[in-house]
Amino acid sequence: MKHFAGIDVGSLTAKAVVIDENNRILGSHIMPVGQDSLAAGMNAYAQALVKAGLKKEDVAAVVSTGYSRKRFTEATMQKTEISCHARGVSVVFPKVATLIDVGGQDSKAMKIGKDGKVLDFAMNDKCAAGTGRFVDVMAHALNLTLGGLSDAALSFKEELTLSSTCTVFGESEVISLLSQGQSVPDISWAIIKSIADRLVSLVKRVGIEQDIAMSGGMAKNRALVSRLEDRIGFDIHVPGEPQIMGAFGAAVIAKGE
Amino acid sequence: MTKFRVSETMKEMMASYYLEAKNAAYNHVPVAWITSGGPVEFLHAMGVIPVYPENYAPMCSITRVSKDLIEVSEAAGYSSDLCSYARTDIGADMTQGGPILGLPKPDMLIVGTNICHTVVKWFEVHARKYNVPLFIIDMPYLHDGMTKEAINYVVGQFEAFKTFLATTLKRPFEEEKFREALFLAAQVSELWEKVLAMGKKRPSPLNSFDTFIHLAPIVTLRGTQRAVDYYTQFYNELEELTAQGFGSVPDEKIRLLWDNLPIWYKIKYLSEFFAQHKAAFVVSTYTNSWAAIQGNIDTDHALEELARAYLSPYINRDFKYRIDYLVRLIEEFSLDGIVFHSDRSCKPYSLGQYMIKEEVTKRTGKPGLIIEADMNDPRVFSDAQFETRAEAFLEGLEK
Ligand SMILES: Nc1ncnc2c1ncn2[C@@H]1O[C@H](COP(=O)(O)OP(=O)(O)OP(=O)(O)O)[C@@H](O)[C@H]1O
Ligand code: SF4
Ligand SMILES: [Mg+2]
Numbered sequence: 001m002k003h004f005a006g007i008d009v010g011s012l013t014a015k016a017v018v019i020d021e022n023n024r025i026l027g028s029h030i031m032p033v034g035q036d037s038l039a040a041g042m043n044a045y046a047q048a049l050v051k052a053g054l055k056k057e058d059v060a061a062v063v064s065t066g067y068s069r070k071r072f073t074e075a076t077m078q079k080t081e082i083s084c085h086a087r088g089v090s091v092v093f094p095k096v097a098t099l100i101d102v103g104g105q106d107s108k109a110m111k112i113g114k115d116g117k118v119l120d121f122a123m124n125d126k127c128a129a130g131t132g133r134f135v136d137v138m139a140h141a142l143n144l145t146l147g148g149l150s151d152a153a154l155s156f157k158e159e160l161t162l163s164s165t166c167t168v169f170g171e172s173e174v175i176s177l178l179s180q181g182q183s184v185p186d187i188s189w190a191i192i193k194s195i196a197d198r199l200v201s202l203v204k205r206v207g208i209e210q211d212i213a214m215s216g217g218m219a220k221n222r223a224l225v226s227r228l229e230d231r232i233g234f235d236i237h238v239p240g241e242p243q244i245m246g247a248f249g250a251a252v253i254a255k256g257e
Numbered sequence: 258m259t260k261f262r263v264s265e266t267m268k269e270m271m272a273s274y275y276l277e278a279k280n281a282a283y284n285h286v287p288v289a290w291i292t293s294g295g296p297v298e299f300l301h302a303m304g305v306i307p308v309y310p311e312n313y314a315p316m317c318s319i320t321r322v323s324k325d326l327i328e329v330s331e332a333a334g335y336s337s338d339l340c341s342y343a344r345t346d347i348g349a350d351m352t353q354g355g356p357i358l359g360l361p362k363p364d365m366l367i368v369g370t371n372i373c374h375t376v377v378k379w380f381e382v383h384a385r386k387y388n389v390p391l392f393i394i395d396m397p398y399l400h401d402g403m404t405k406e407a408i409n410y411v412v413g414q415f416e417a418f419k420t421f422l423a424t425t426l427k428r429p430f431e432e433e434k435f436r437e438a439l440f441l442a443a444q445v446s447e448l449w450e451k452v453l454a455m456g457k458k459r460p461s462p463l464n465s466f467d468t469f470i471h472l473a474p475i476v477t478l479r480g481t482q483r484a485v486d487y488y489t490q491f492y493n494e495l496e497e498l499t500a501q502g503f504g505s506v507p508d509e510k511i512r513l514l515w516d517n518l519p520i521w522y523k524i525k526y527l528s529e530f531f532a533q534h535k536a537a538f539v540v541s542t543y544t545n546s547w548a549a550i551q552g553n554i555d556t557d558h559a560l561e562e563l564a565r566a567y568l569s570p571y572i573n574r575d576f577k578y579r580i581d582y583l584v585r586l587i588e589e590f591s592l593d594g595i596v597f598h599s600d601r602s603c604k605p606y607s608l609g610q611y612m613i614k615e616e617v618t619k620r621t622g623k624p625g626l627i628i629e630a631d632m633n634d635p636r637v638f639s640d641a642q643f644e645t646r647a648e649a650f651l652e653g654l655e656k
Contacts, residue, residue, distance in 0.1 A: 080652060083649060083652045118649065118653045120653075121649060121653075123645075123646055
């Protein structure tokens, strides 16, 4: 049996996945990128190999992806995370036609054709509004963990609106809402709504077509997925571990080469 | 970027053009600053040297000084939302900076609004500083195709422009020389069109990064014999190259259209990036605009024809026209897709691109990519963000 690997080093986290010929995930690992993206990627890869009980020599091909993809000169090939997320998710959900990948710095909406081929895509412009970074900063301001912010948002009572989509101004707005005595769940929900609104207009640029799926670390934010489903009007399929879909897709692409 | 034999000729020609302009005052020759879509034939008729802030601004960008010049004008209070050509030019004027240490002092300023209205306010700044007359030729945006009214409206202003020149220069307007300039300008535009049509060849002997550079003479020297000679030479060289099967992008696999202005300070990087991916820009709406300015001079209605020509550039046309035009180019140039540069500075060019892209894809099945950048302000460009978007787009085009 041959083995393949994908390494996805994004703007915030490094992910690695090792698969077999049947696309079965044998080992995976997620860790923060930190200062050195190459080291983080190699580290994540080493951990994924350990979990799979394999050695580097057992792996037939590796594809690197994500912002730092070009640093992995040892990789068999480099592909953008757009192609990789699309490929990975289409293995998990073969009927996917629209995919939303929201990571730390970028949000992407993709229109997907047969075999996970990307027909069209849209990306946020150069600004962290509508990305994971926005939520991370807000969670920090509210003194919550990421899961905590999502849970809090789901128990909101009153509809508040965050007027700023800018991360910097948004943070000061959150602090002033707190000082006005607004509750943490209500503010959390306002944050989720603001980011969901940005994402909906992004998805509309490529057109909303069923089935719809979501990947990237932000797909773990249950409040966000639920708000997006309400706004779009359809169910959103989320893979068991959405954050590693880019690395998984990269491994699947490695197999094809 | 491709090294042509004529590339050297162009360098020499542009150098002597700027030298003449710089020495104009010494030689008692009047200088006019004029916008890129301004009707330069009138100036040539009167022996006025036209000088283009919109040519000098990209020169500053390519030589990597636009950022510093932009910072100068921003520090003086000009908004960062203002077109970066204006910010570069005003900064260059304030400091007498850039590759030729500032443009020669103008004797008059000529604005055509067939590109945008920013140019009006921008040239007004210069008019106040230099205390010279400013002549504005209002060329209305064609919301609904070419109309007789628009043409007549512009013809009226062309007549007034003749009077303005005669009054300002205190000598009669030279109709004979005007006819000659019209004749030469029409010839140049026709030659430029033929040069650009070489992009239809597969592989294409030239690409848009080449034509962006070789655009300089048609912008600055349209209406002169020099420009006619130059593009004749260029065209002949291209014919030779195609006969040898030469492609400007080695192993050309993907054929693309570039929409909007170039990203000047990144032109070398972009040219290498796309060449590495075997993608050639074989046509661009931007360079095509100077082929559109093509007056028919074999007529008694030369001014009408000239007005029609100057109203024609892509940037002055409505969205429906733009969509039909792009669809036609996809067909004519056998394109695989379109790259839309969404230019933060140039609102009239960038407005509507998302919708245009969607419509064109719907009609042709050919995808588009939008790149957010700016033609002259390098602070807006991020290599990593660009590469992710562009590579994803090219991965989708791989056959
Ligand atoms: N358990 C969780 N609950 C909610 N959100 C989470 C959780 N874990 C991670 N996230 C979100 O995921 C984001 C990171 O996602 P991901 O790892 O996909 O980003 P990336 O690939 O590094 O970034 P990019 O693709 O933009 O370069 C974080 O900003 C965080 O908001
Ligand atoms: S770049 Fe656009 S906004 Fe700037 S002067 Fe040219 S047409 Fe006007
Ligand atoms: Mg990612």
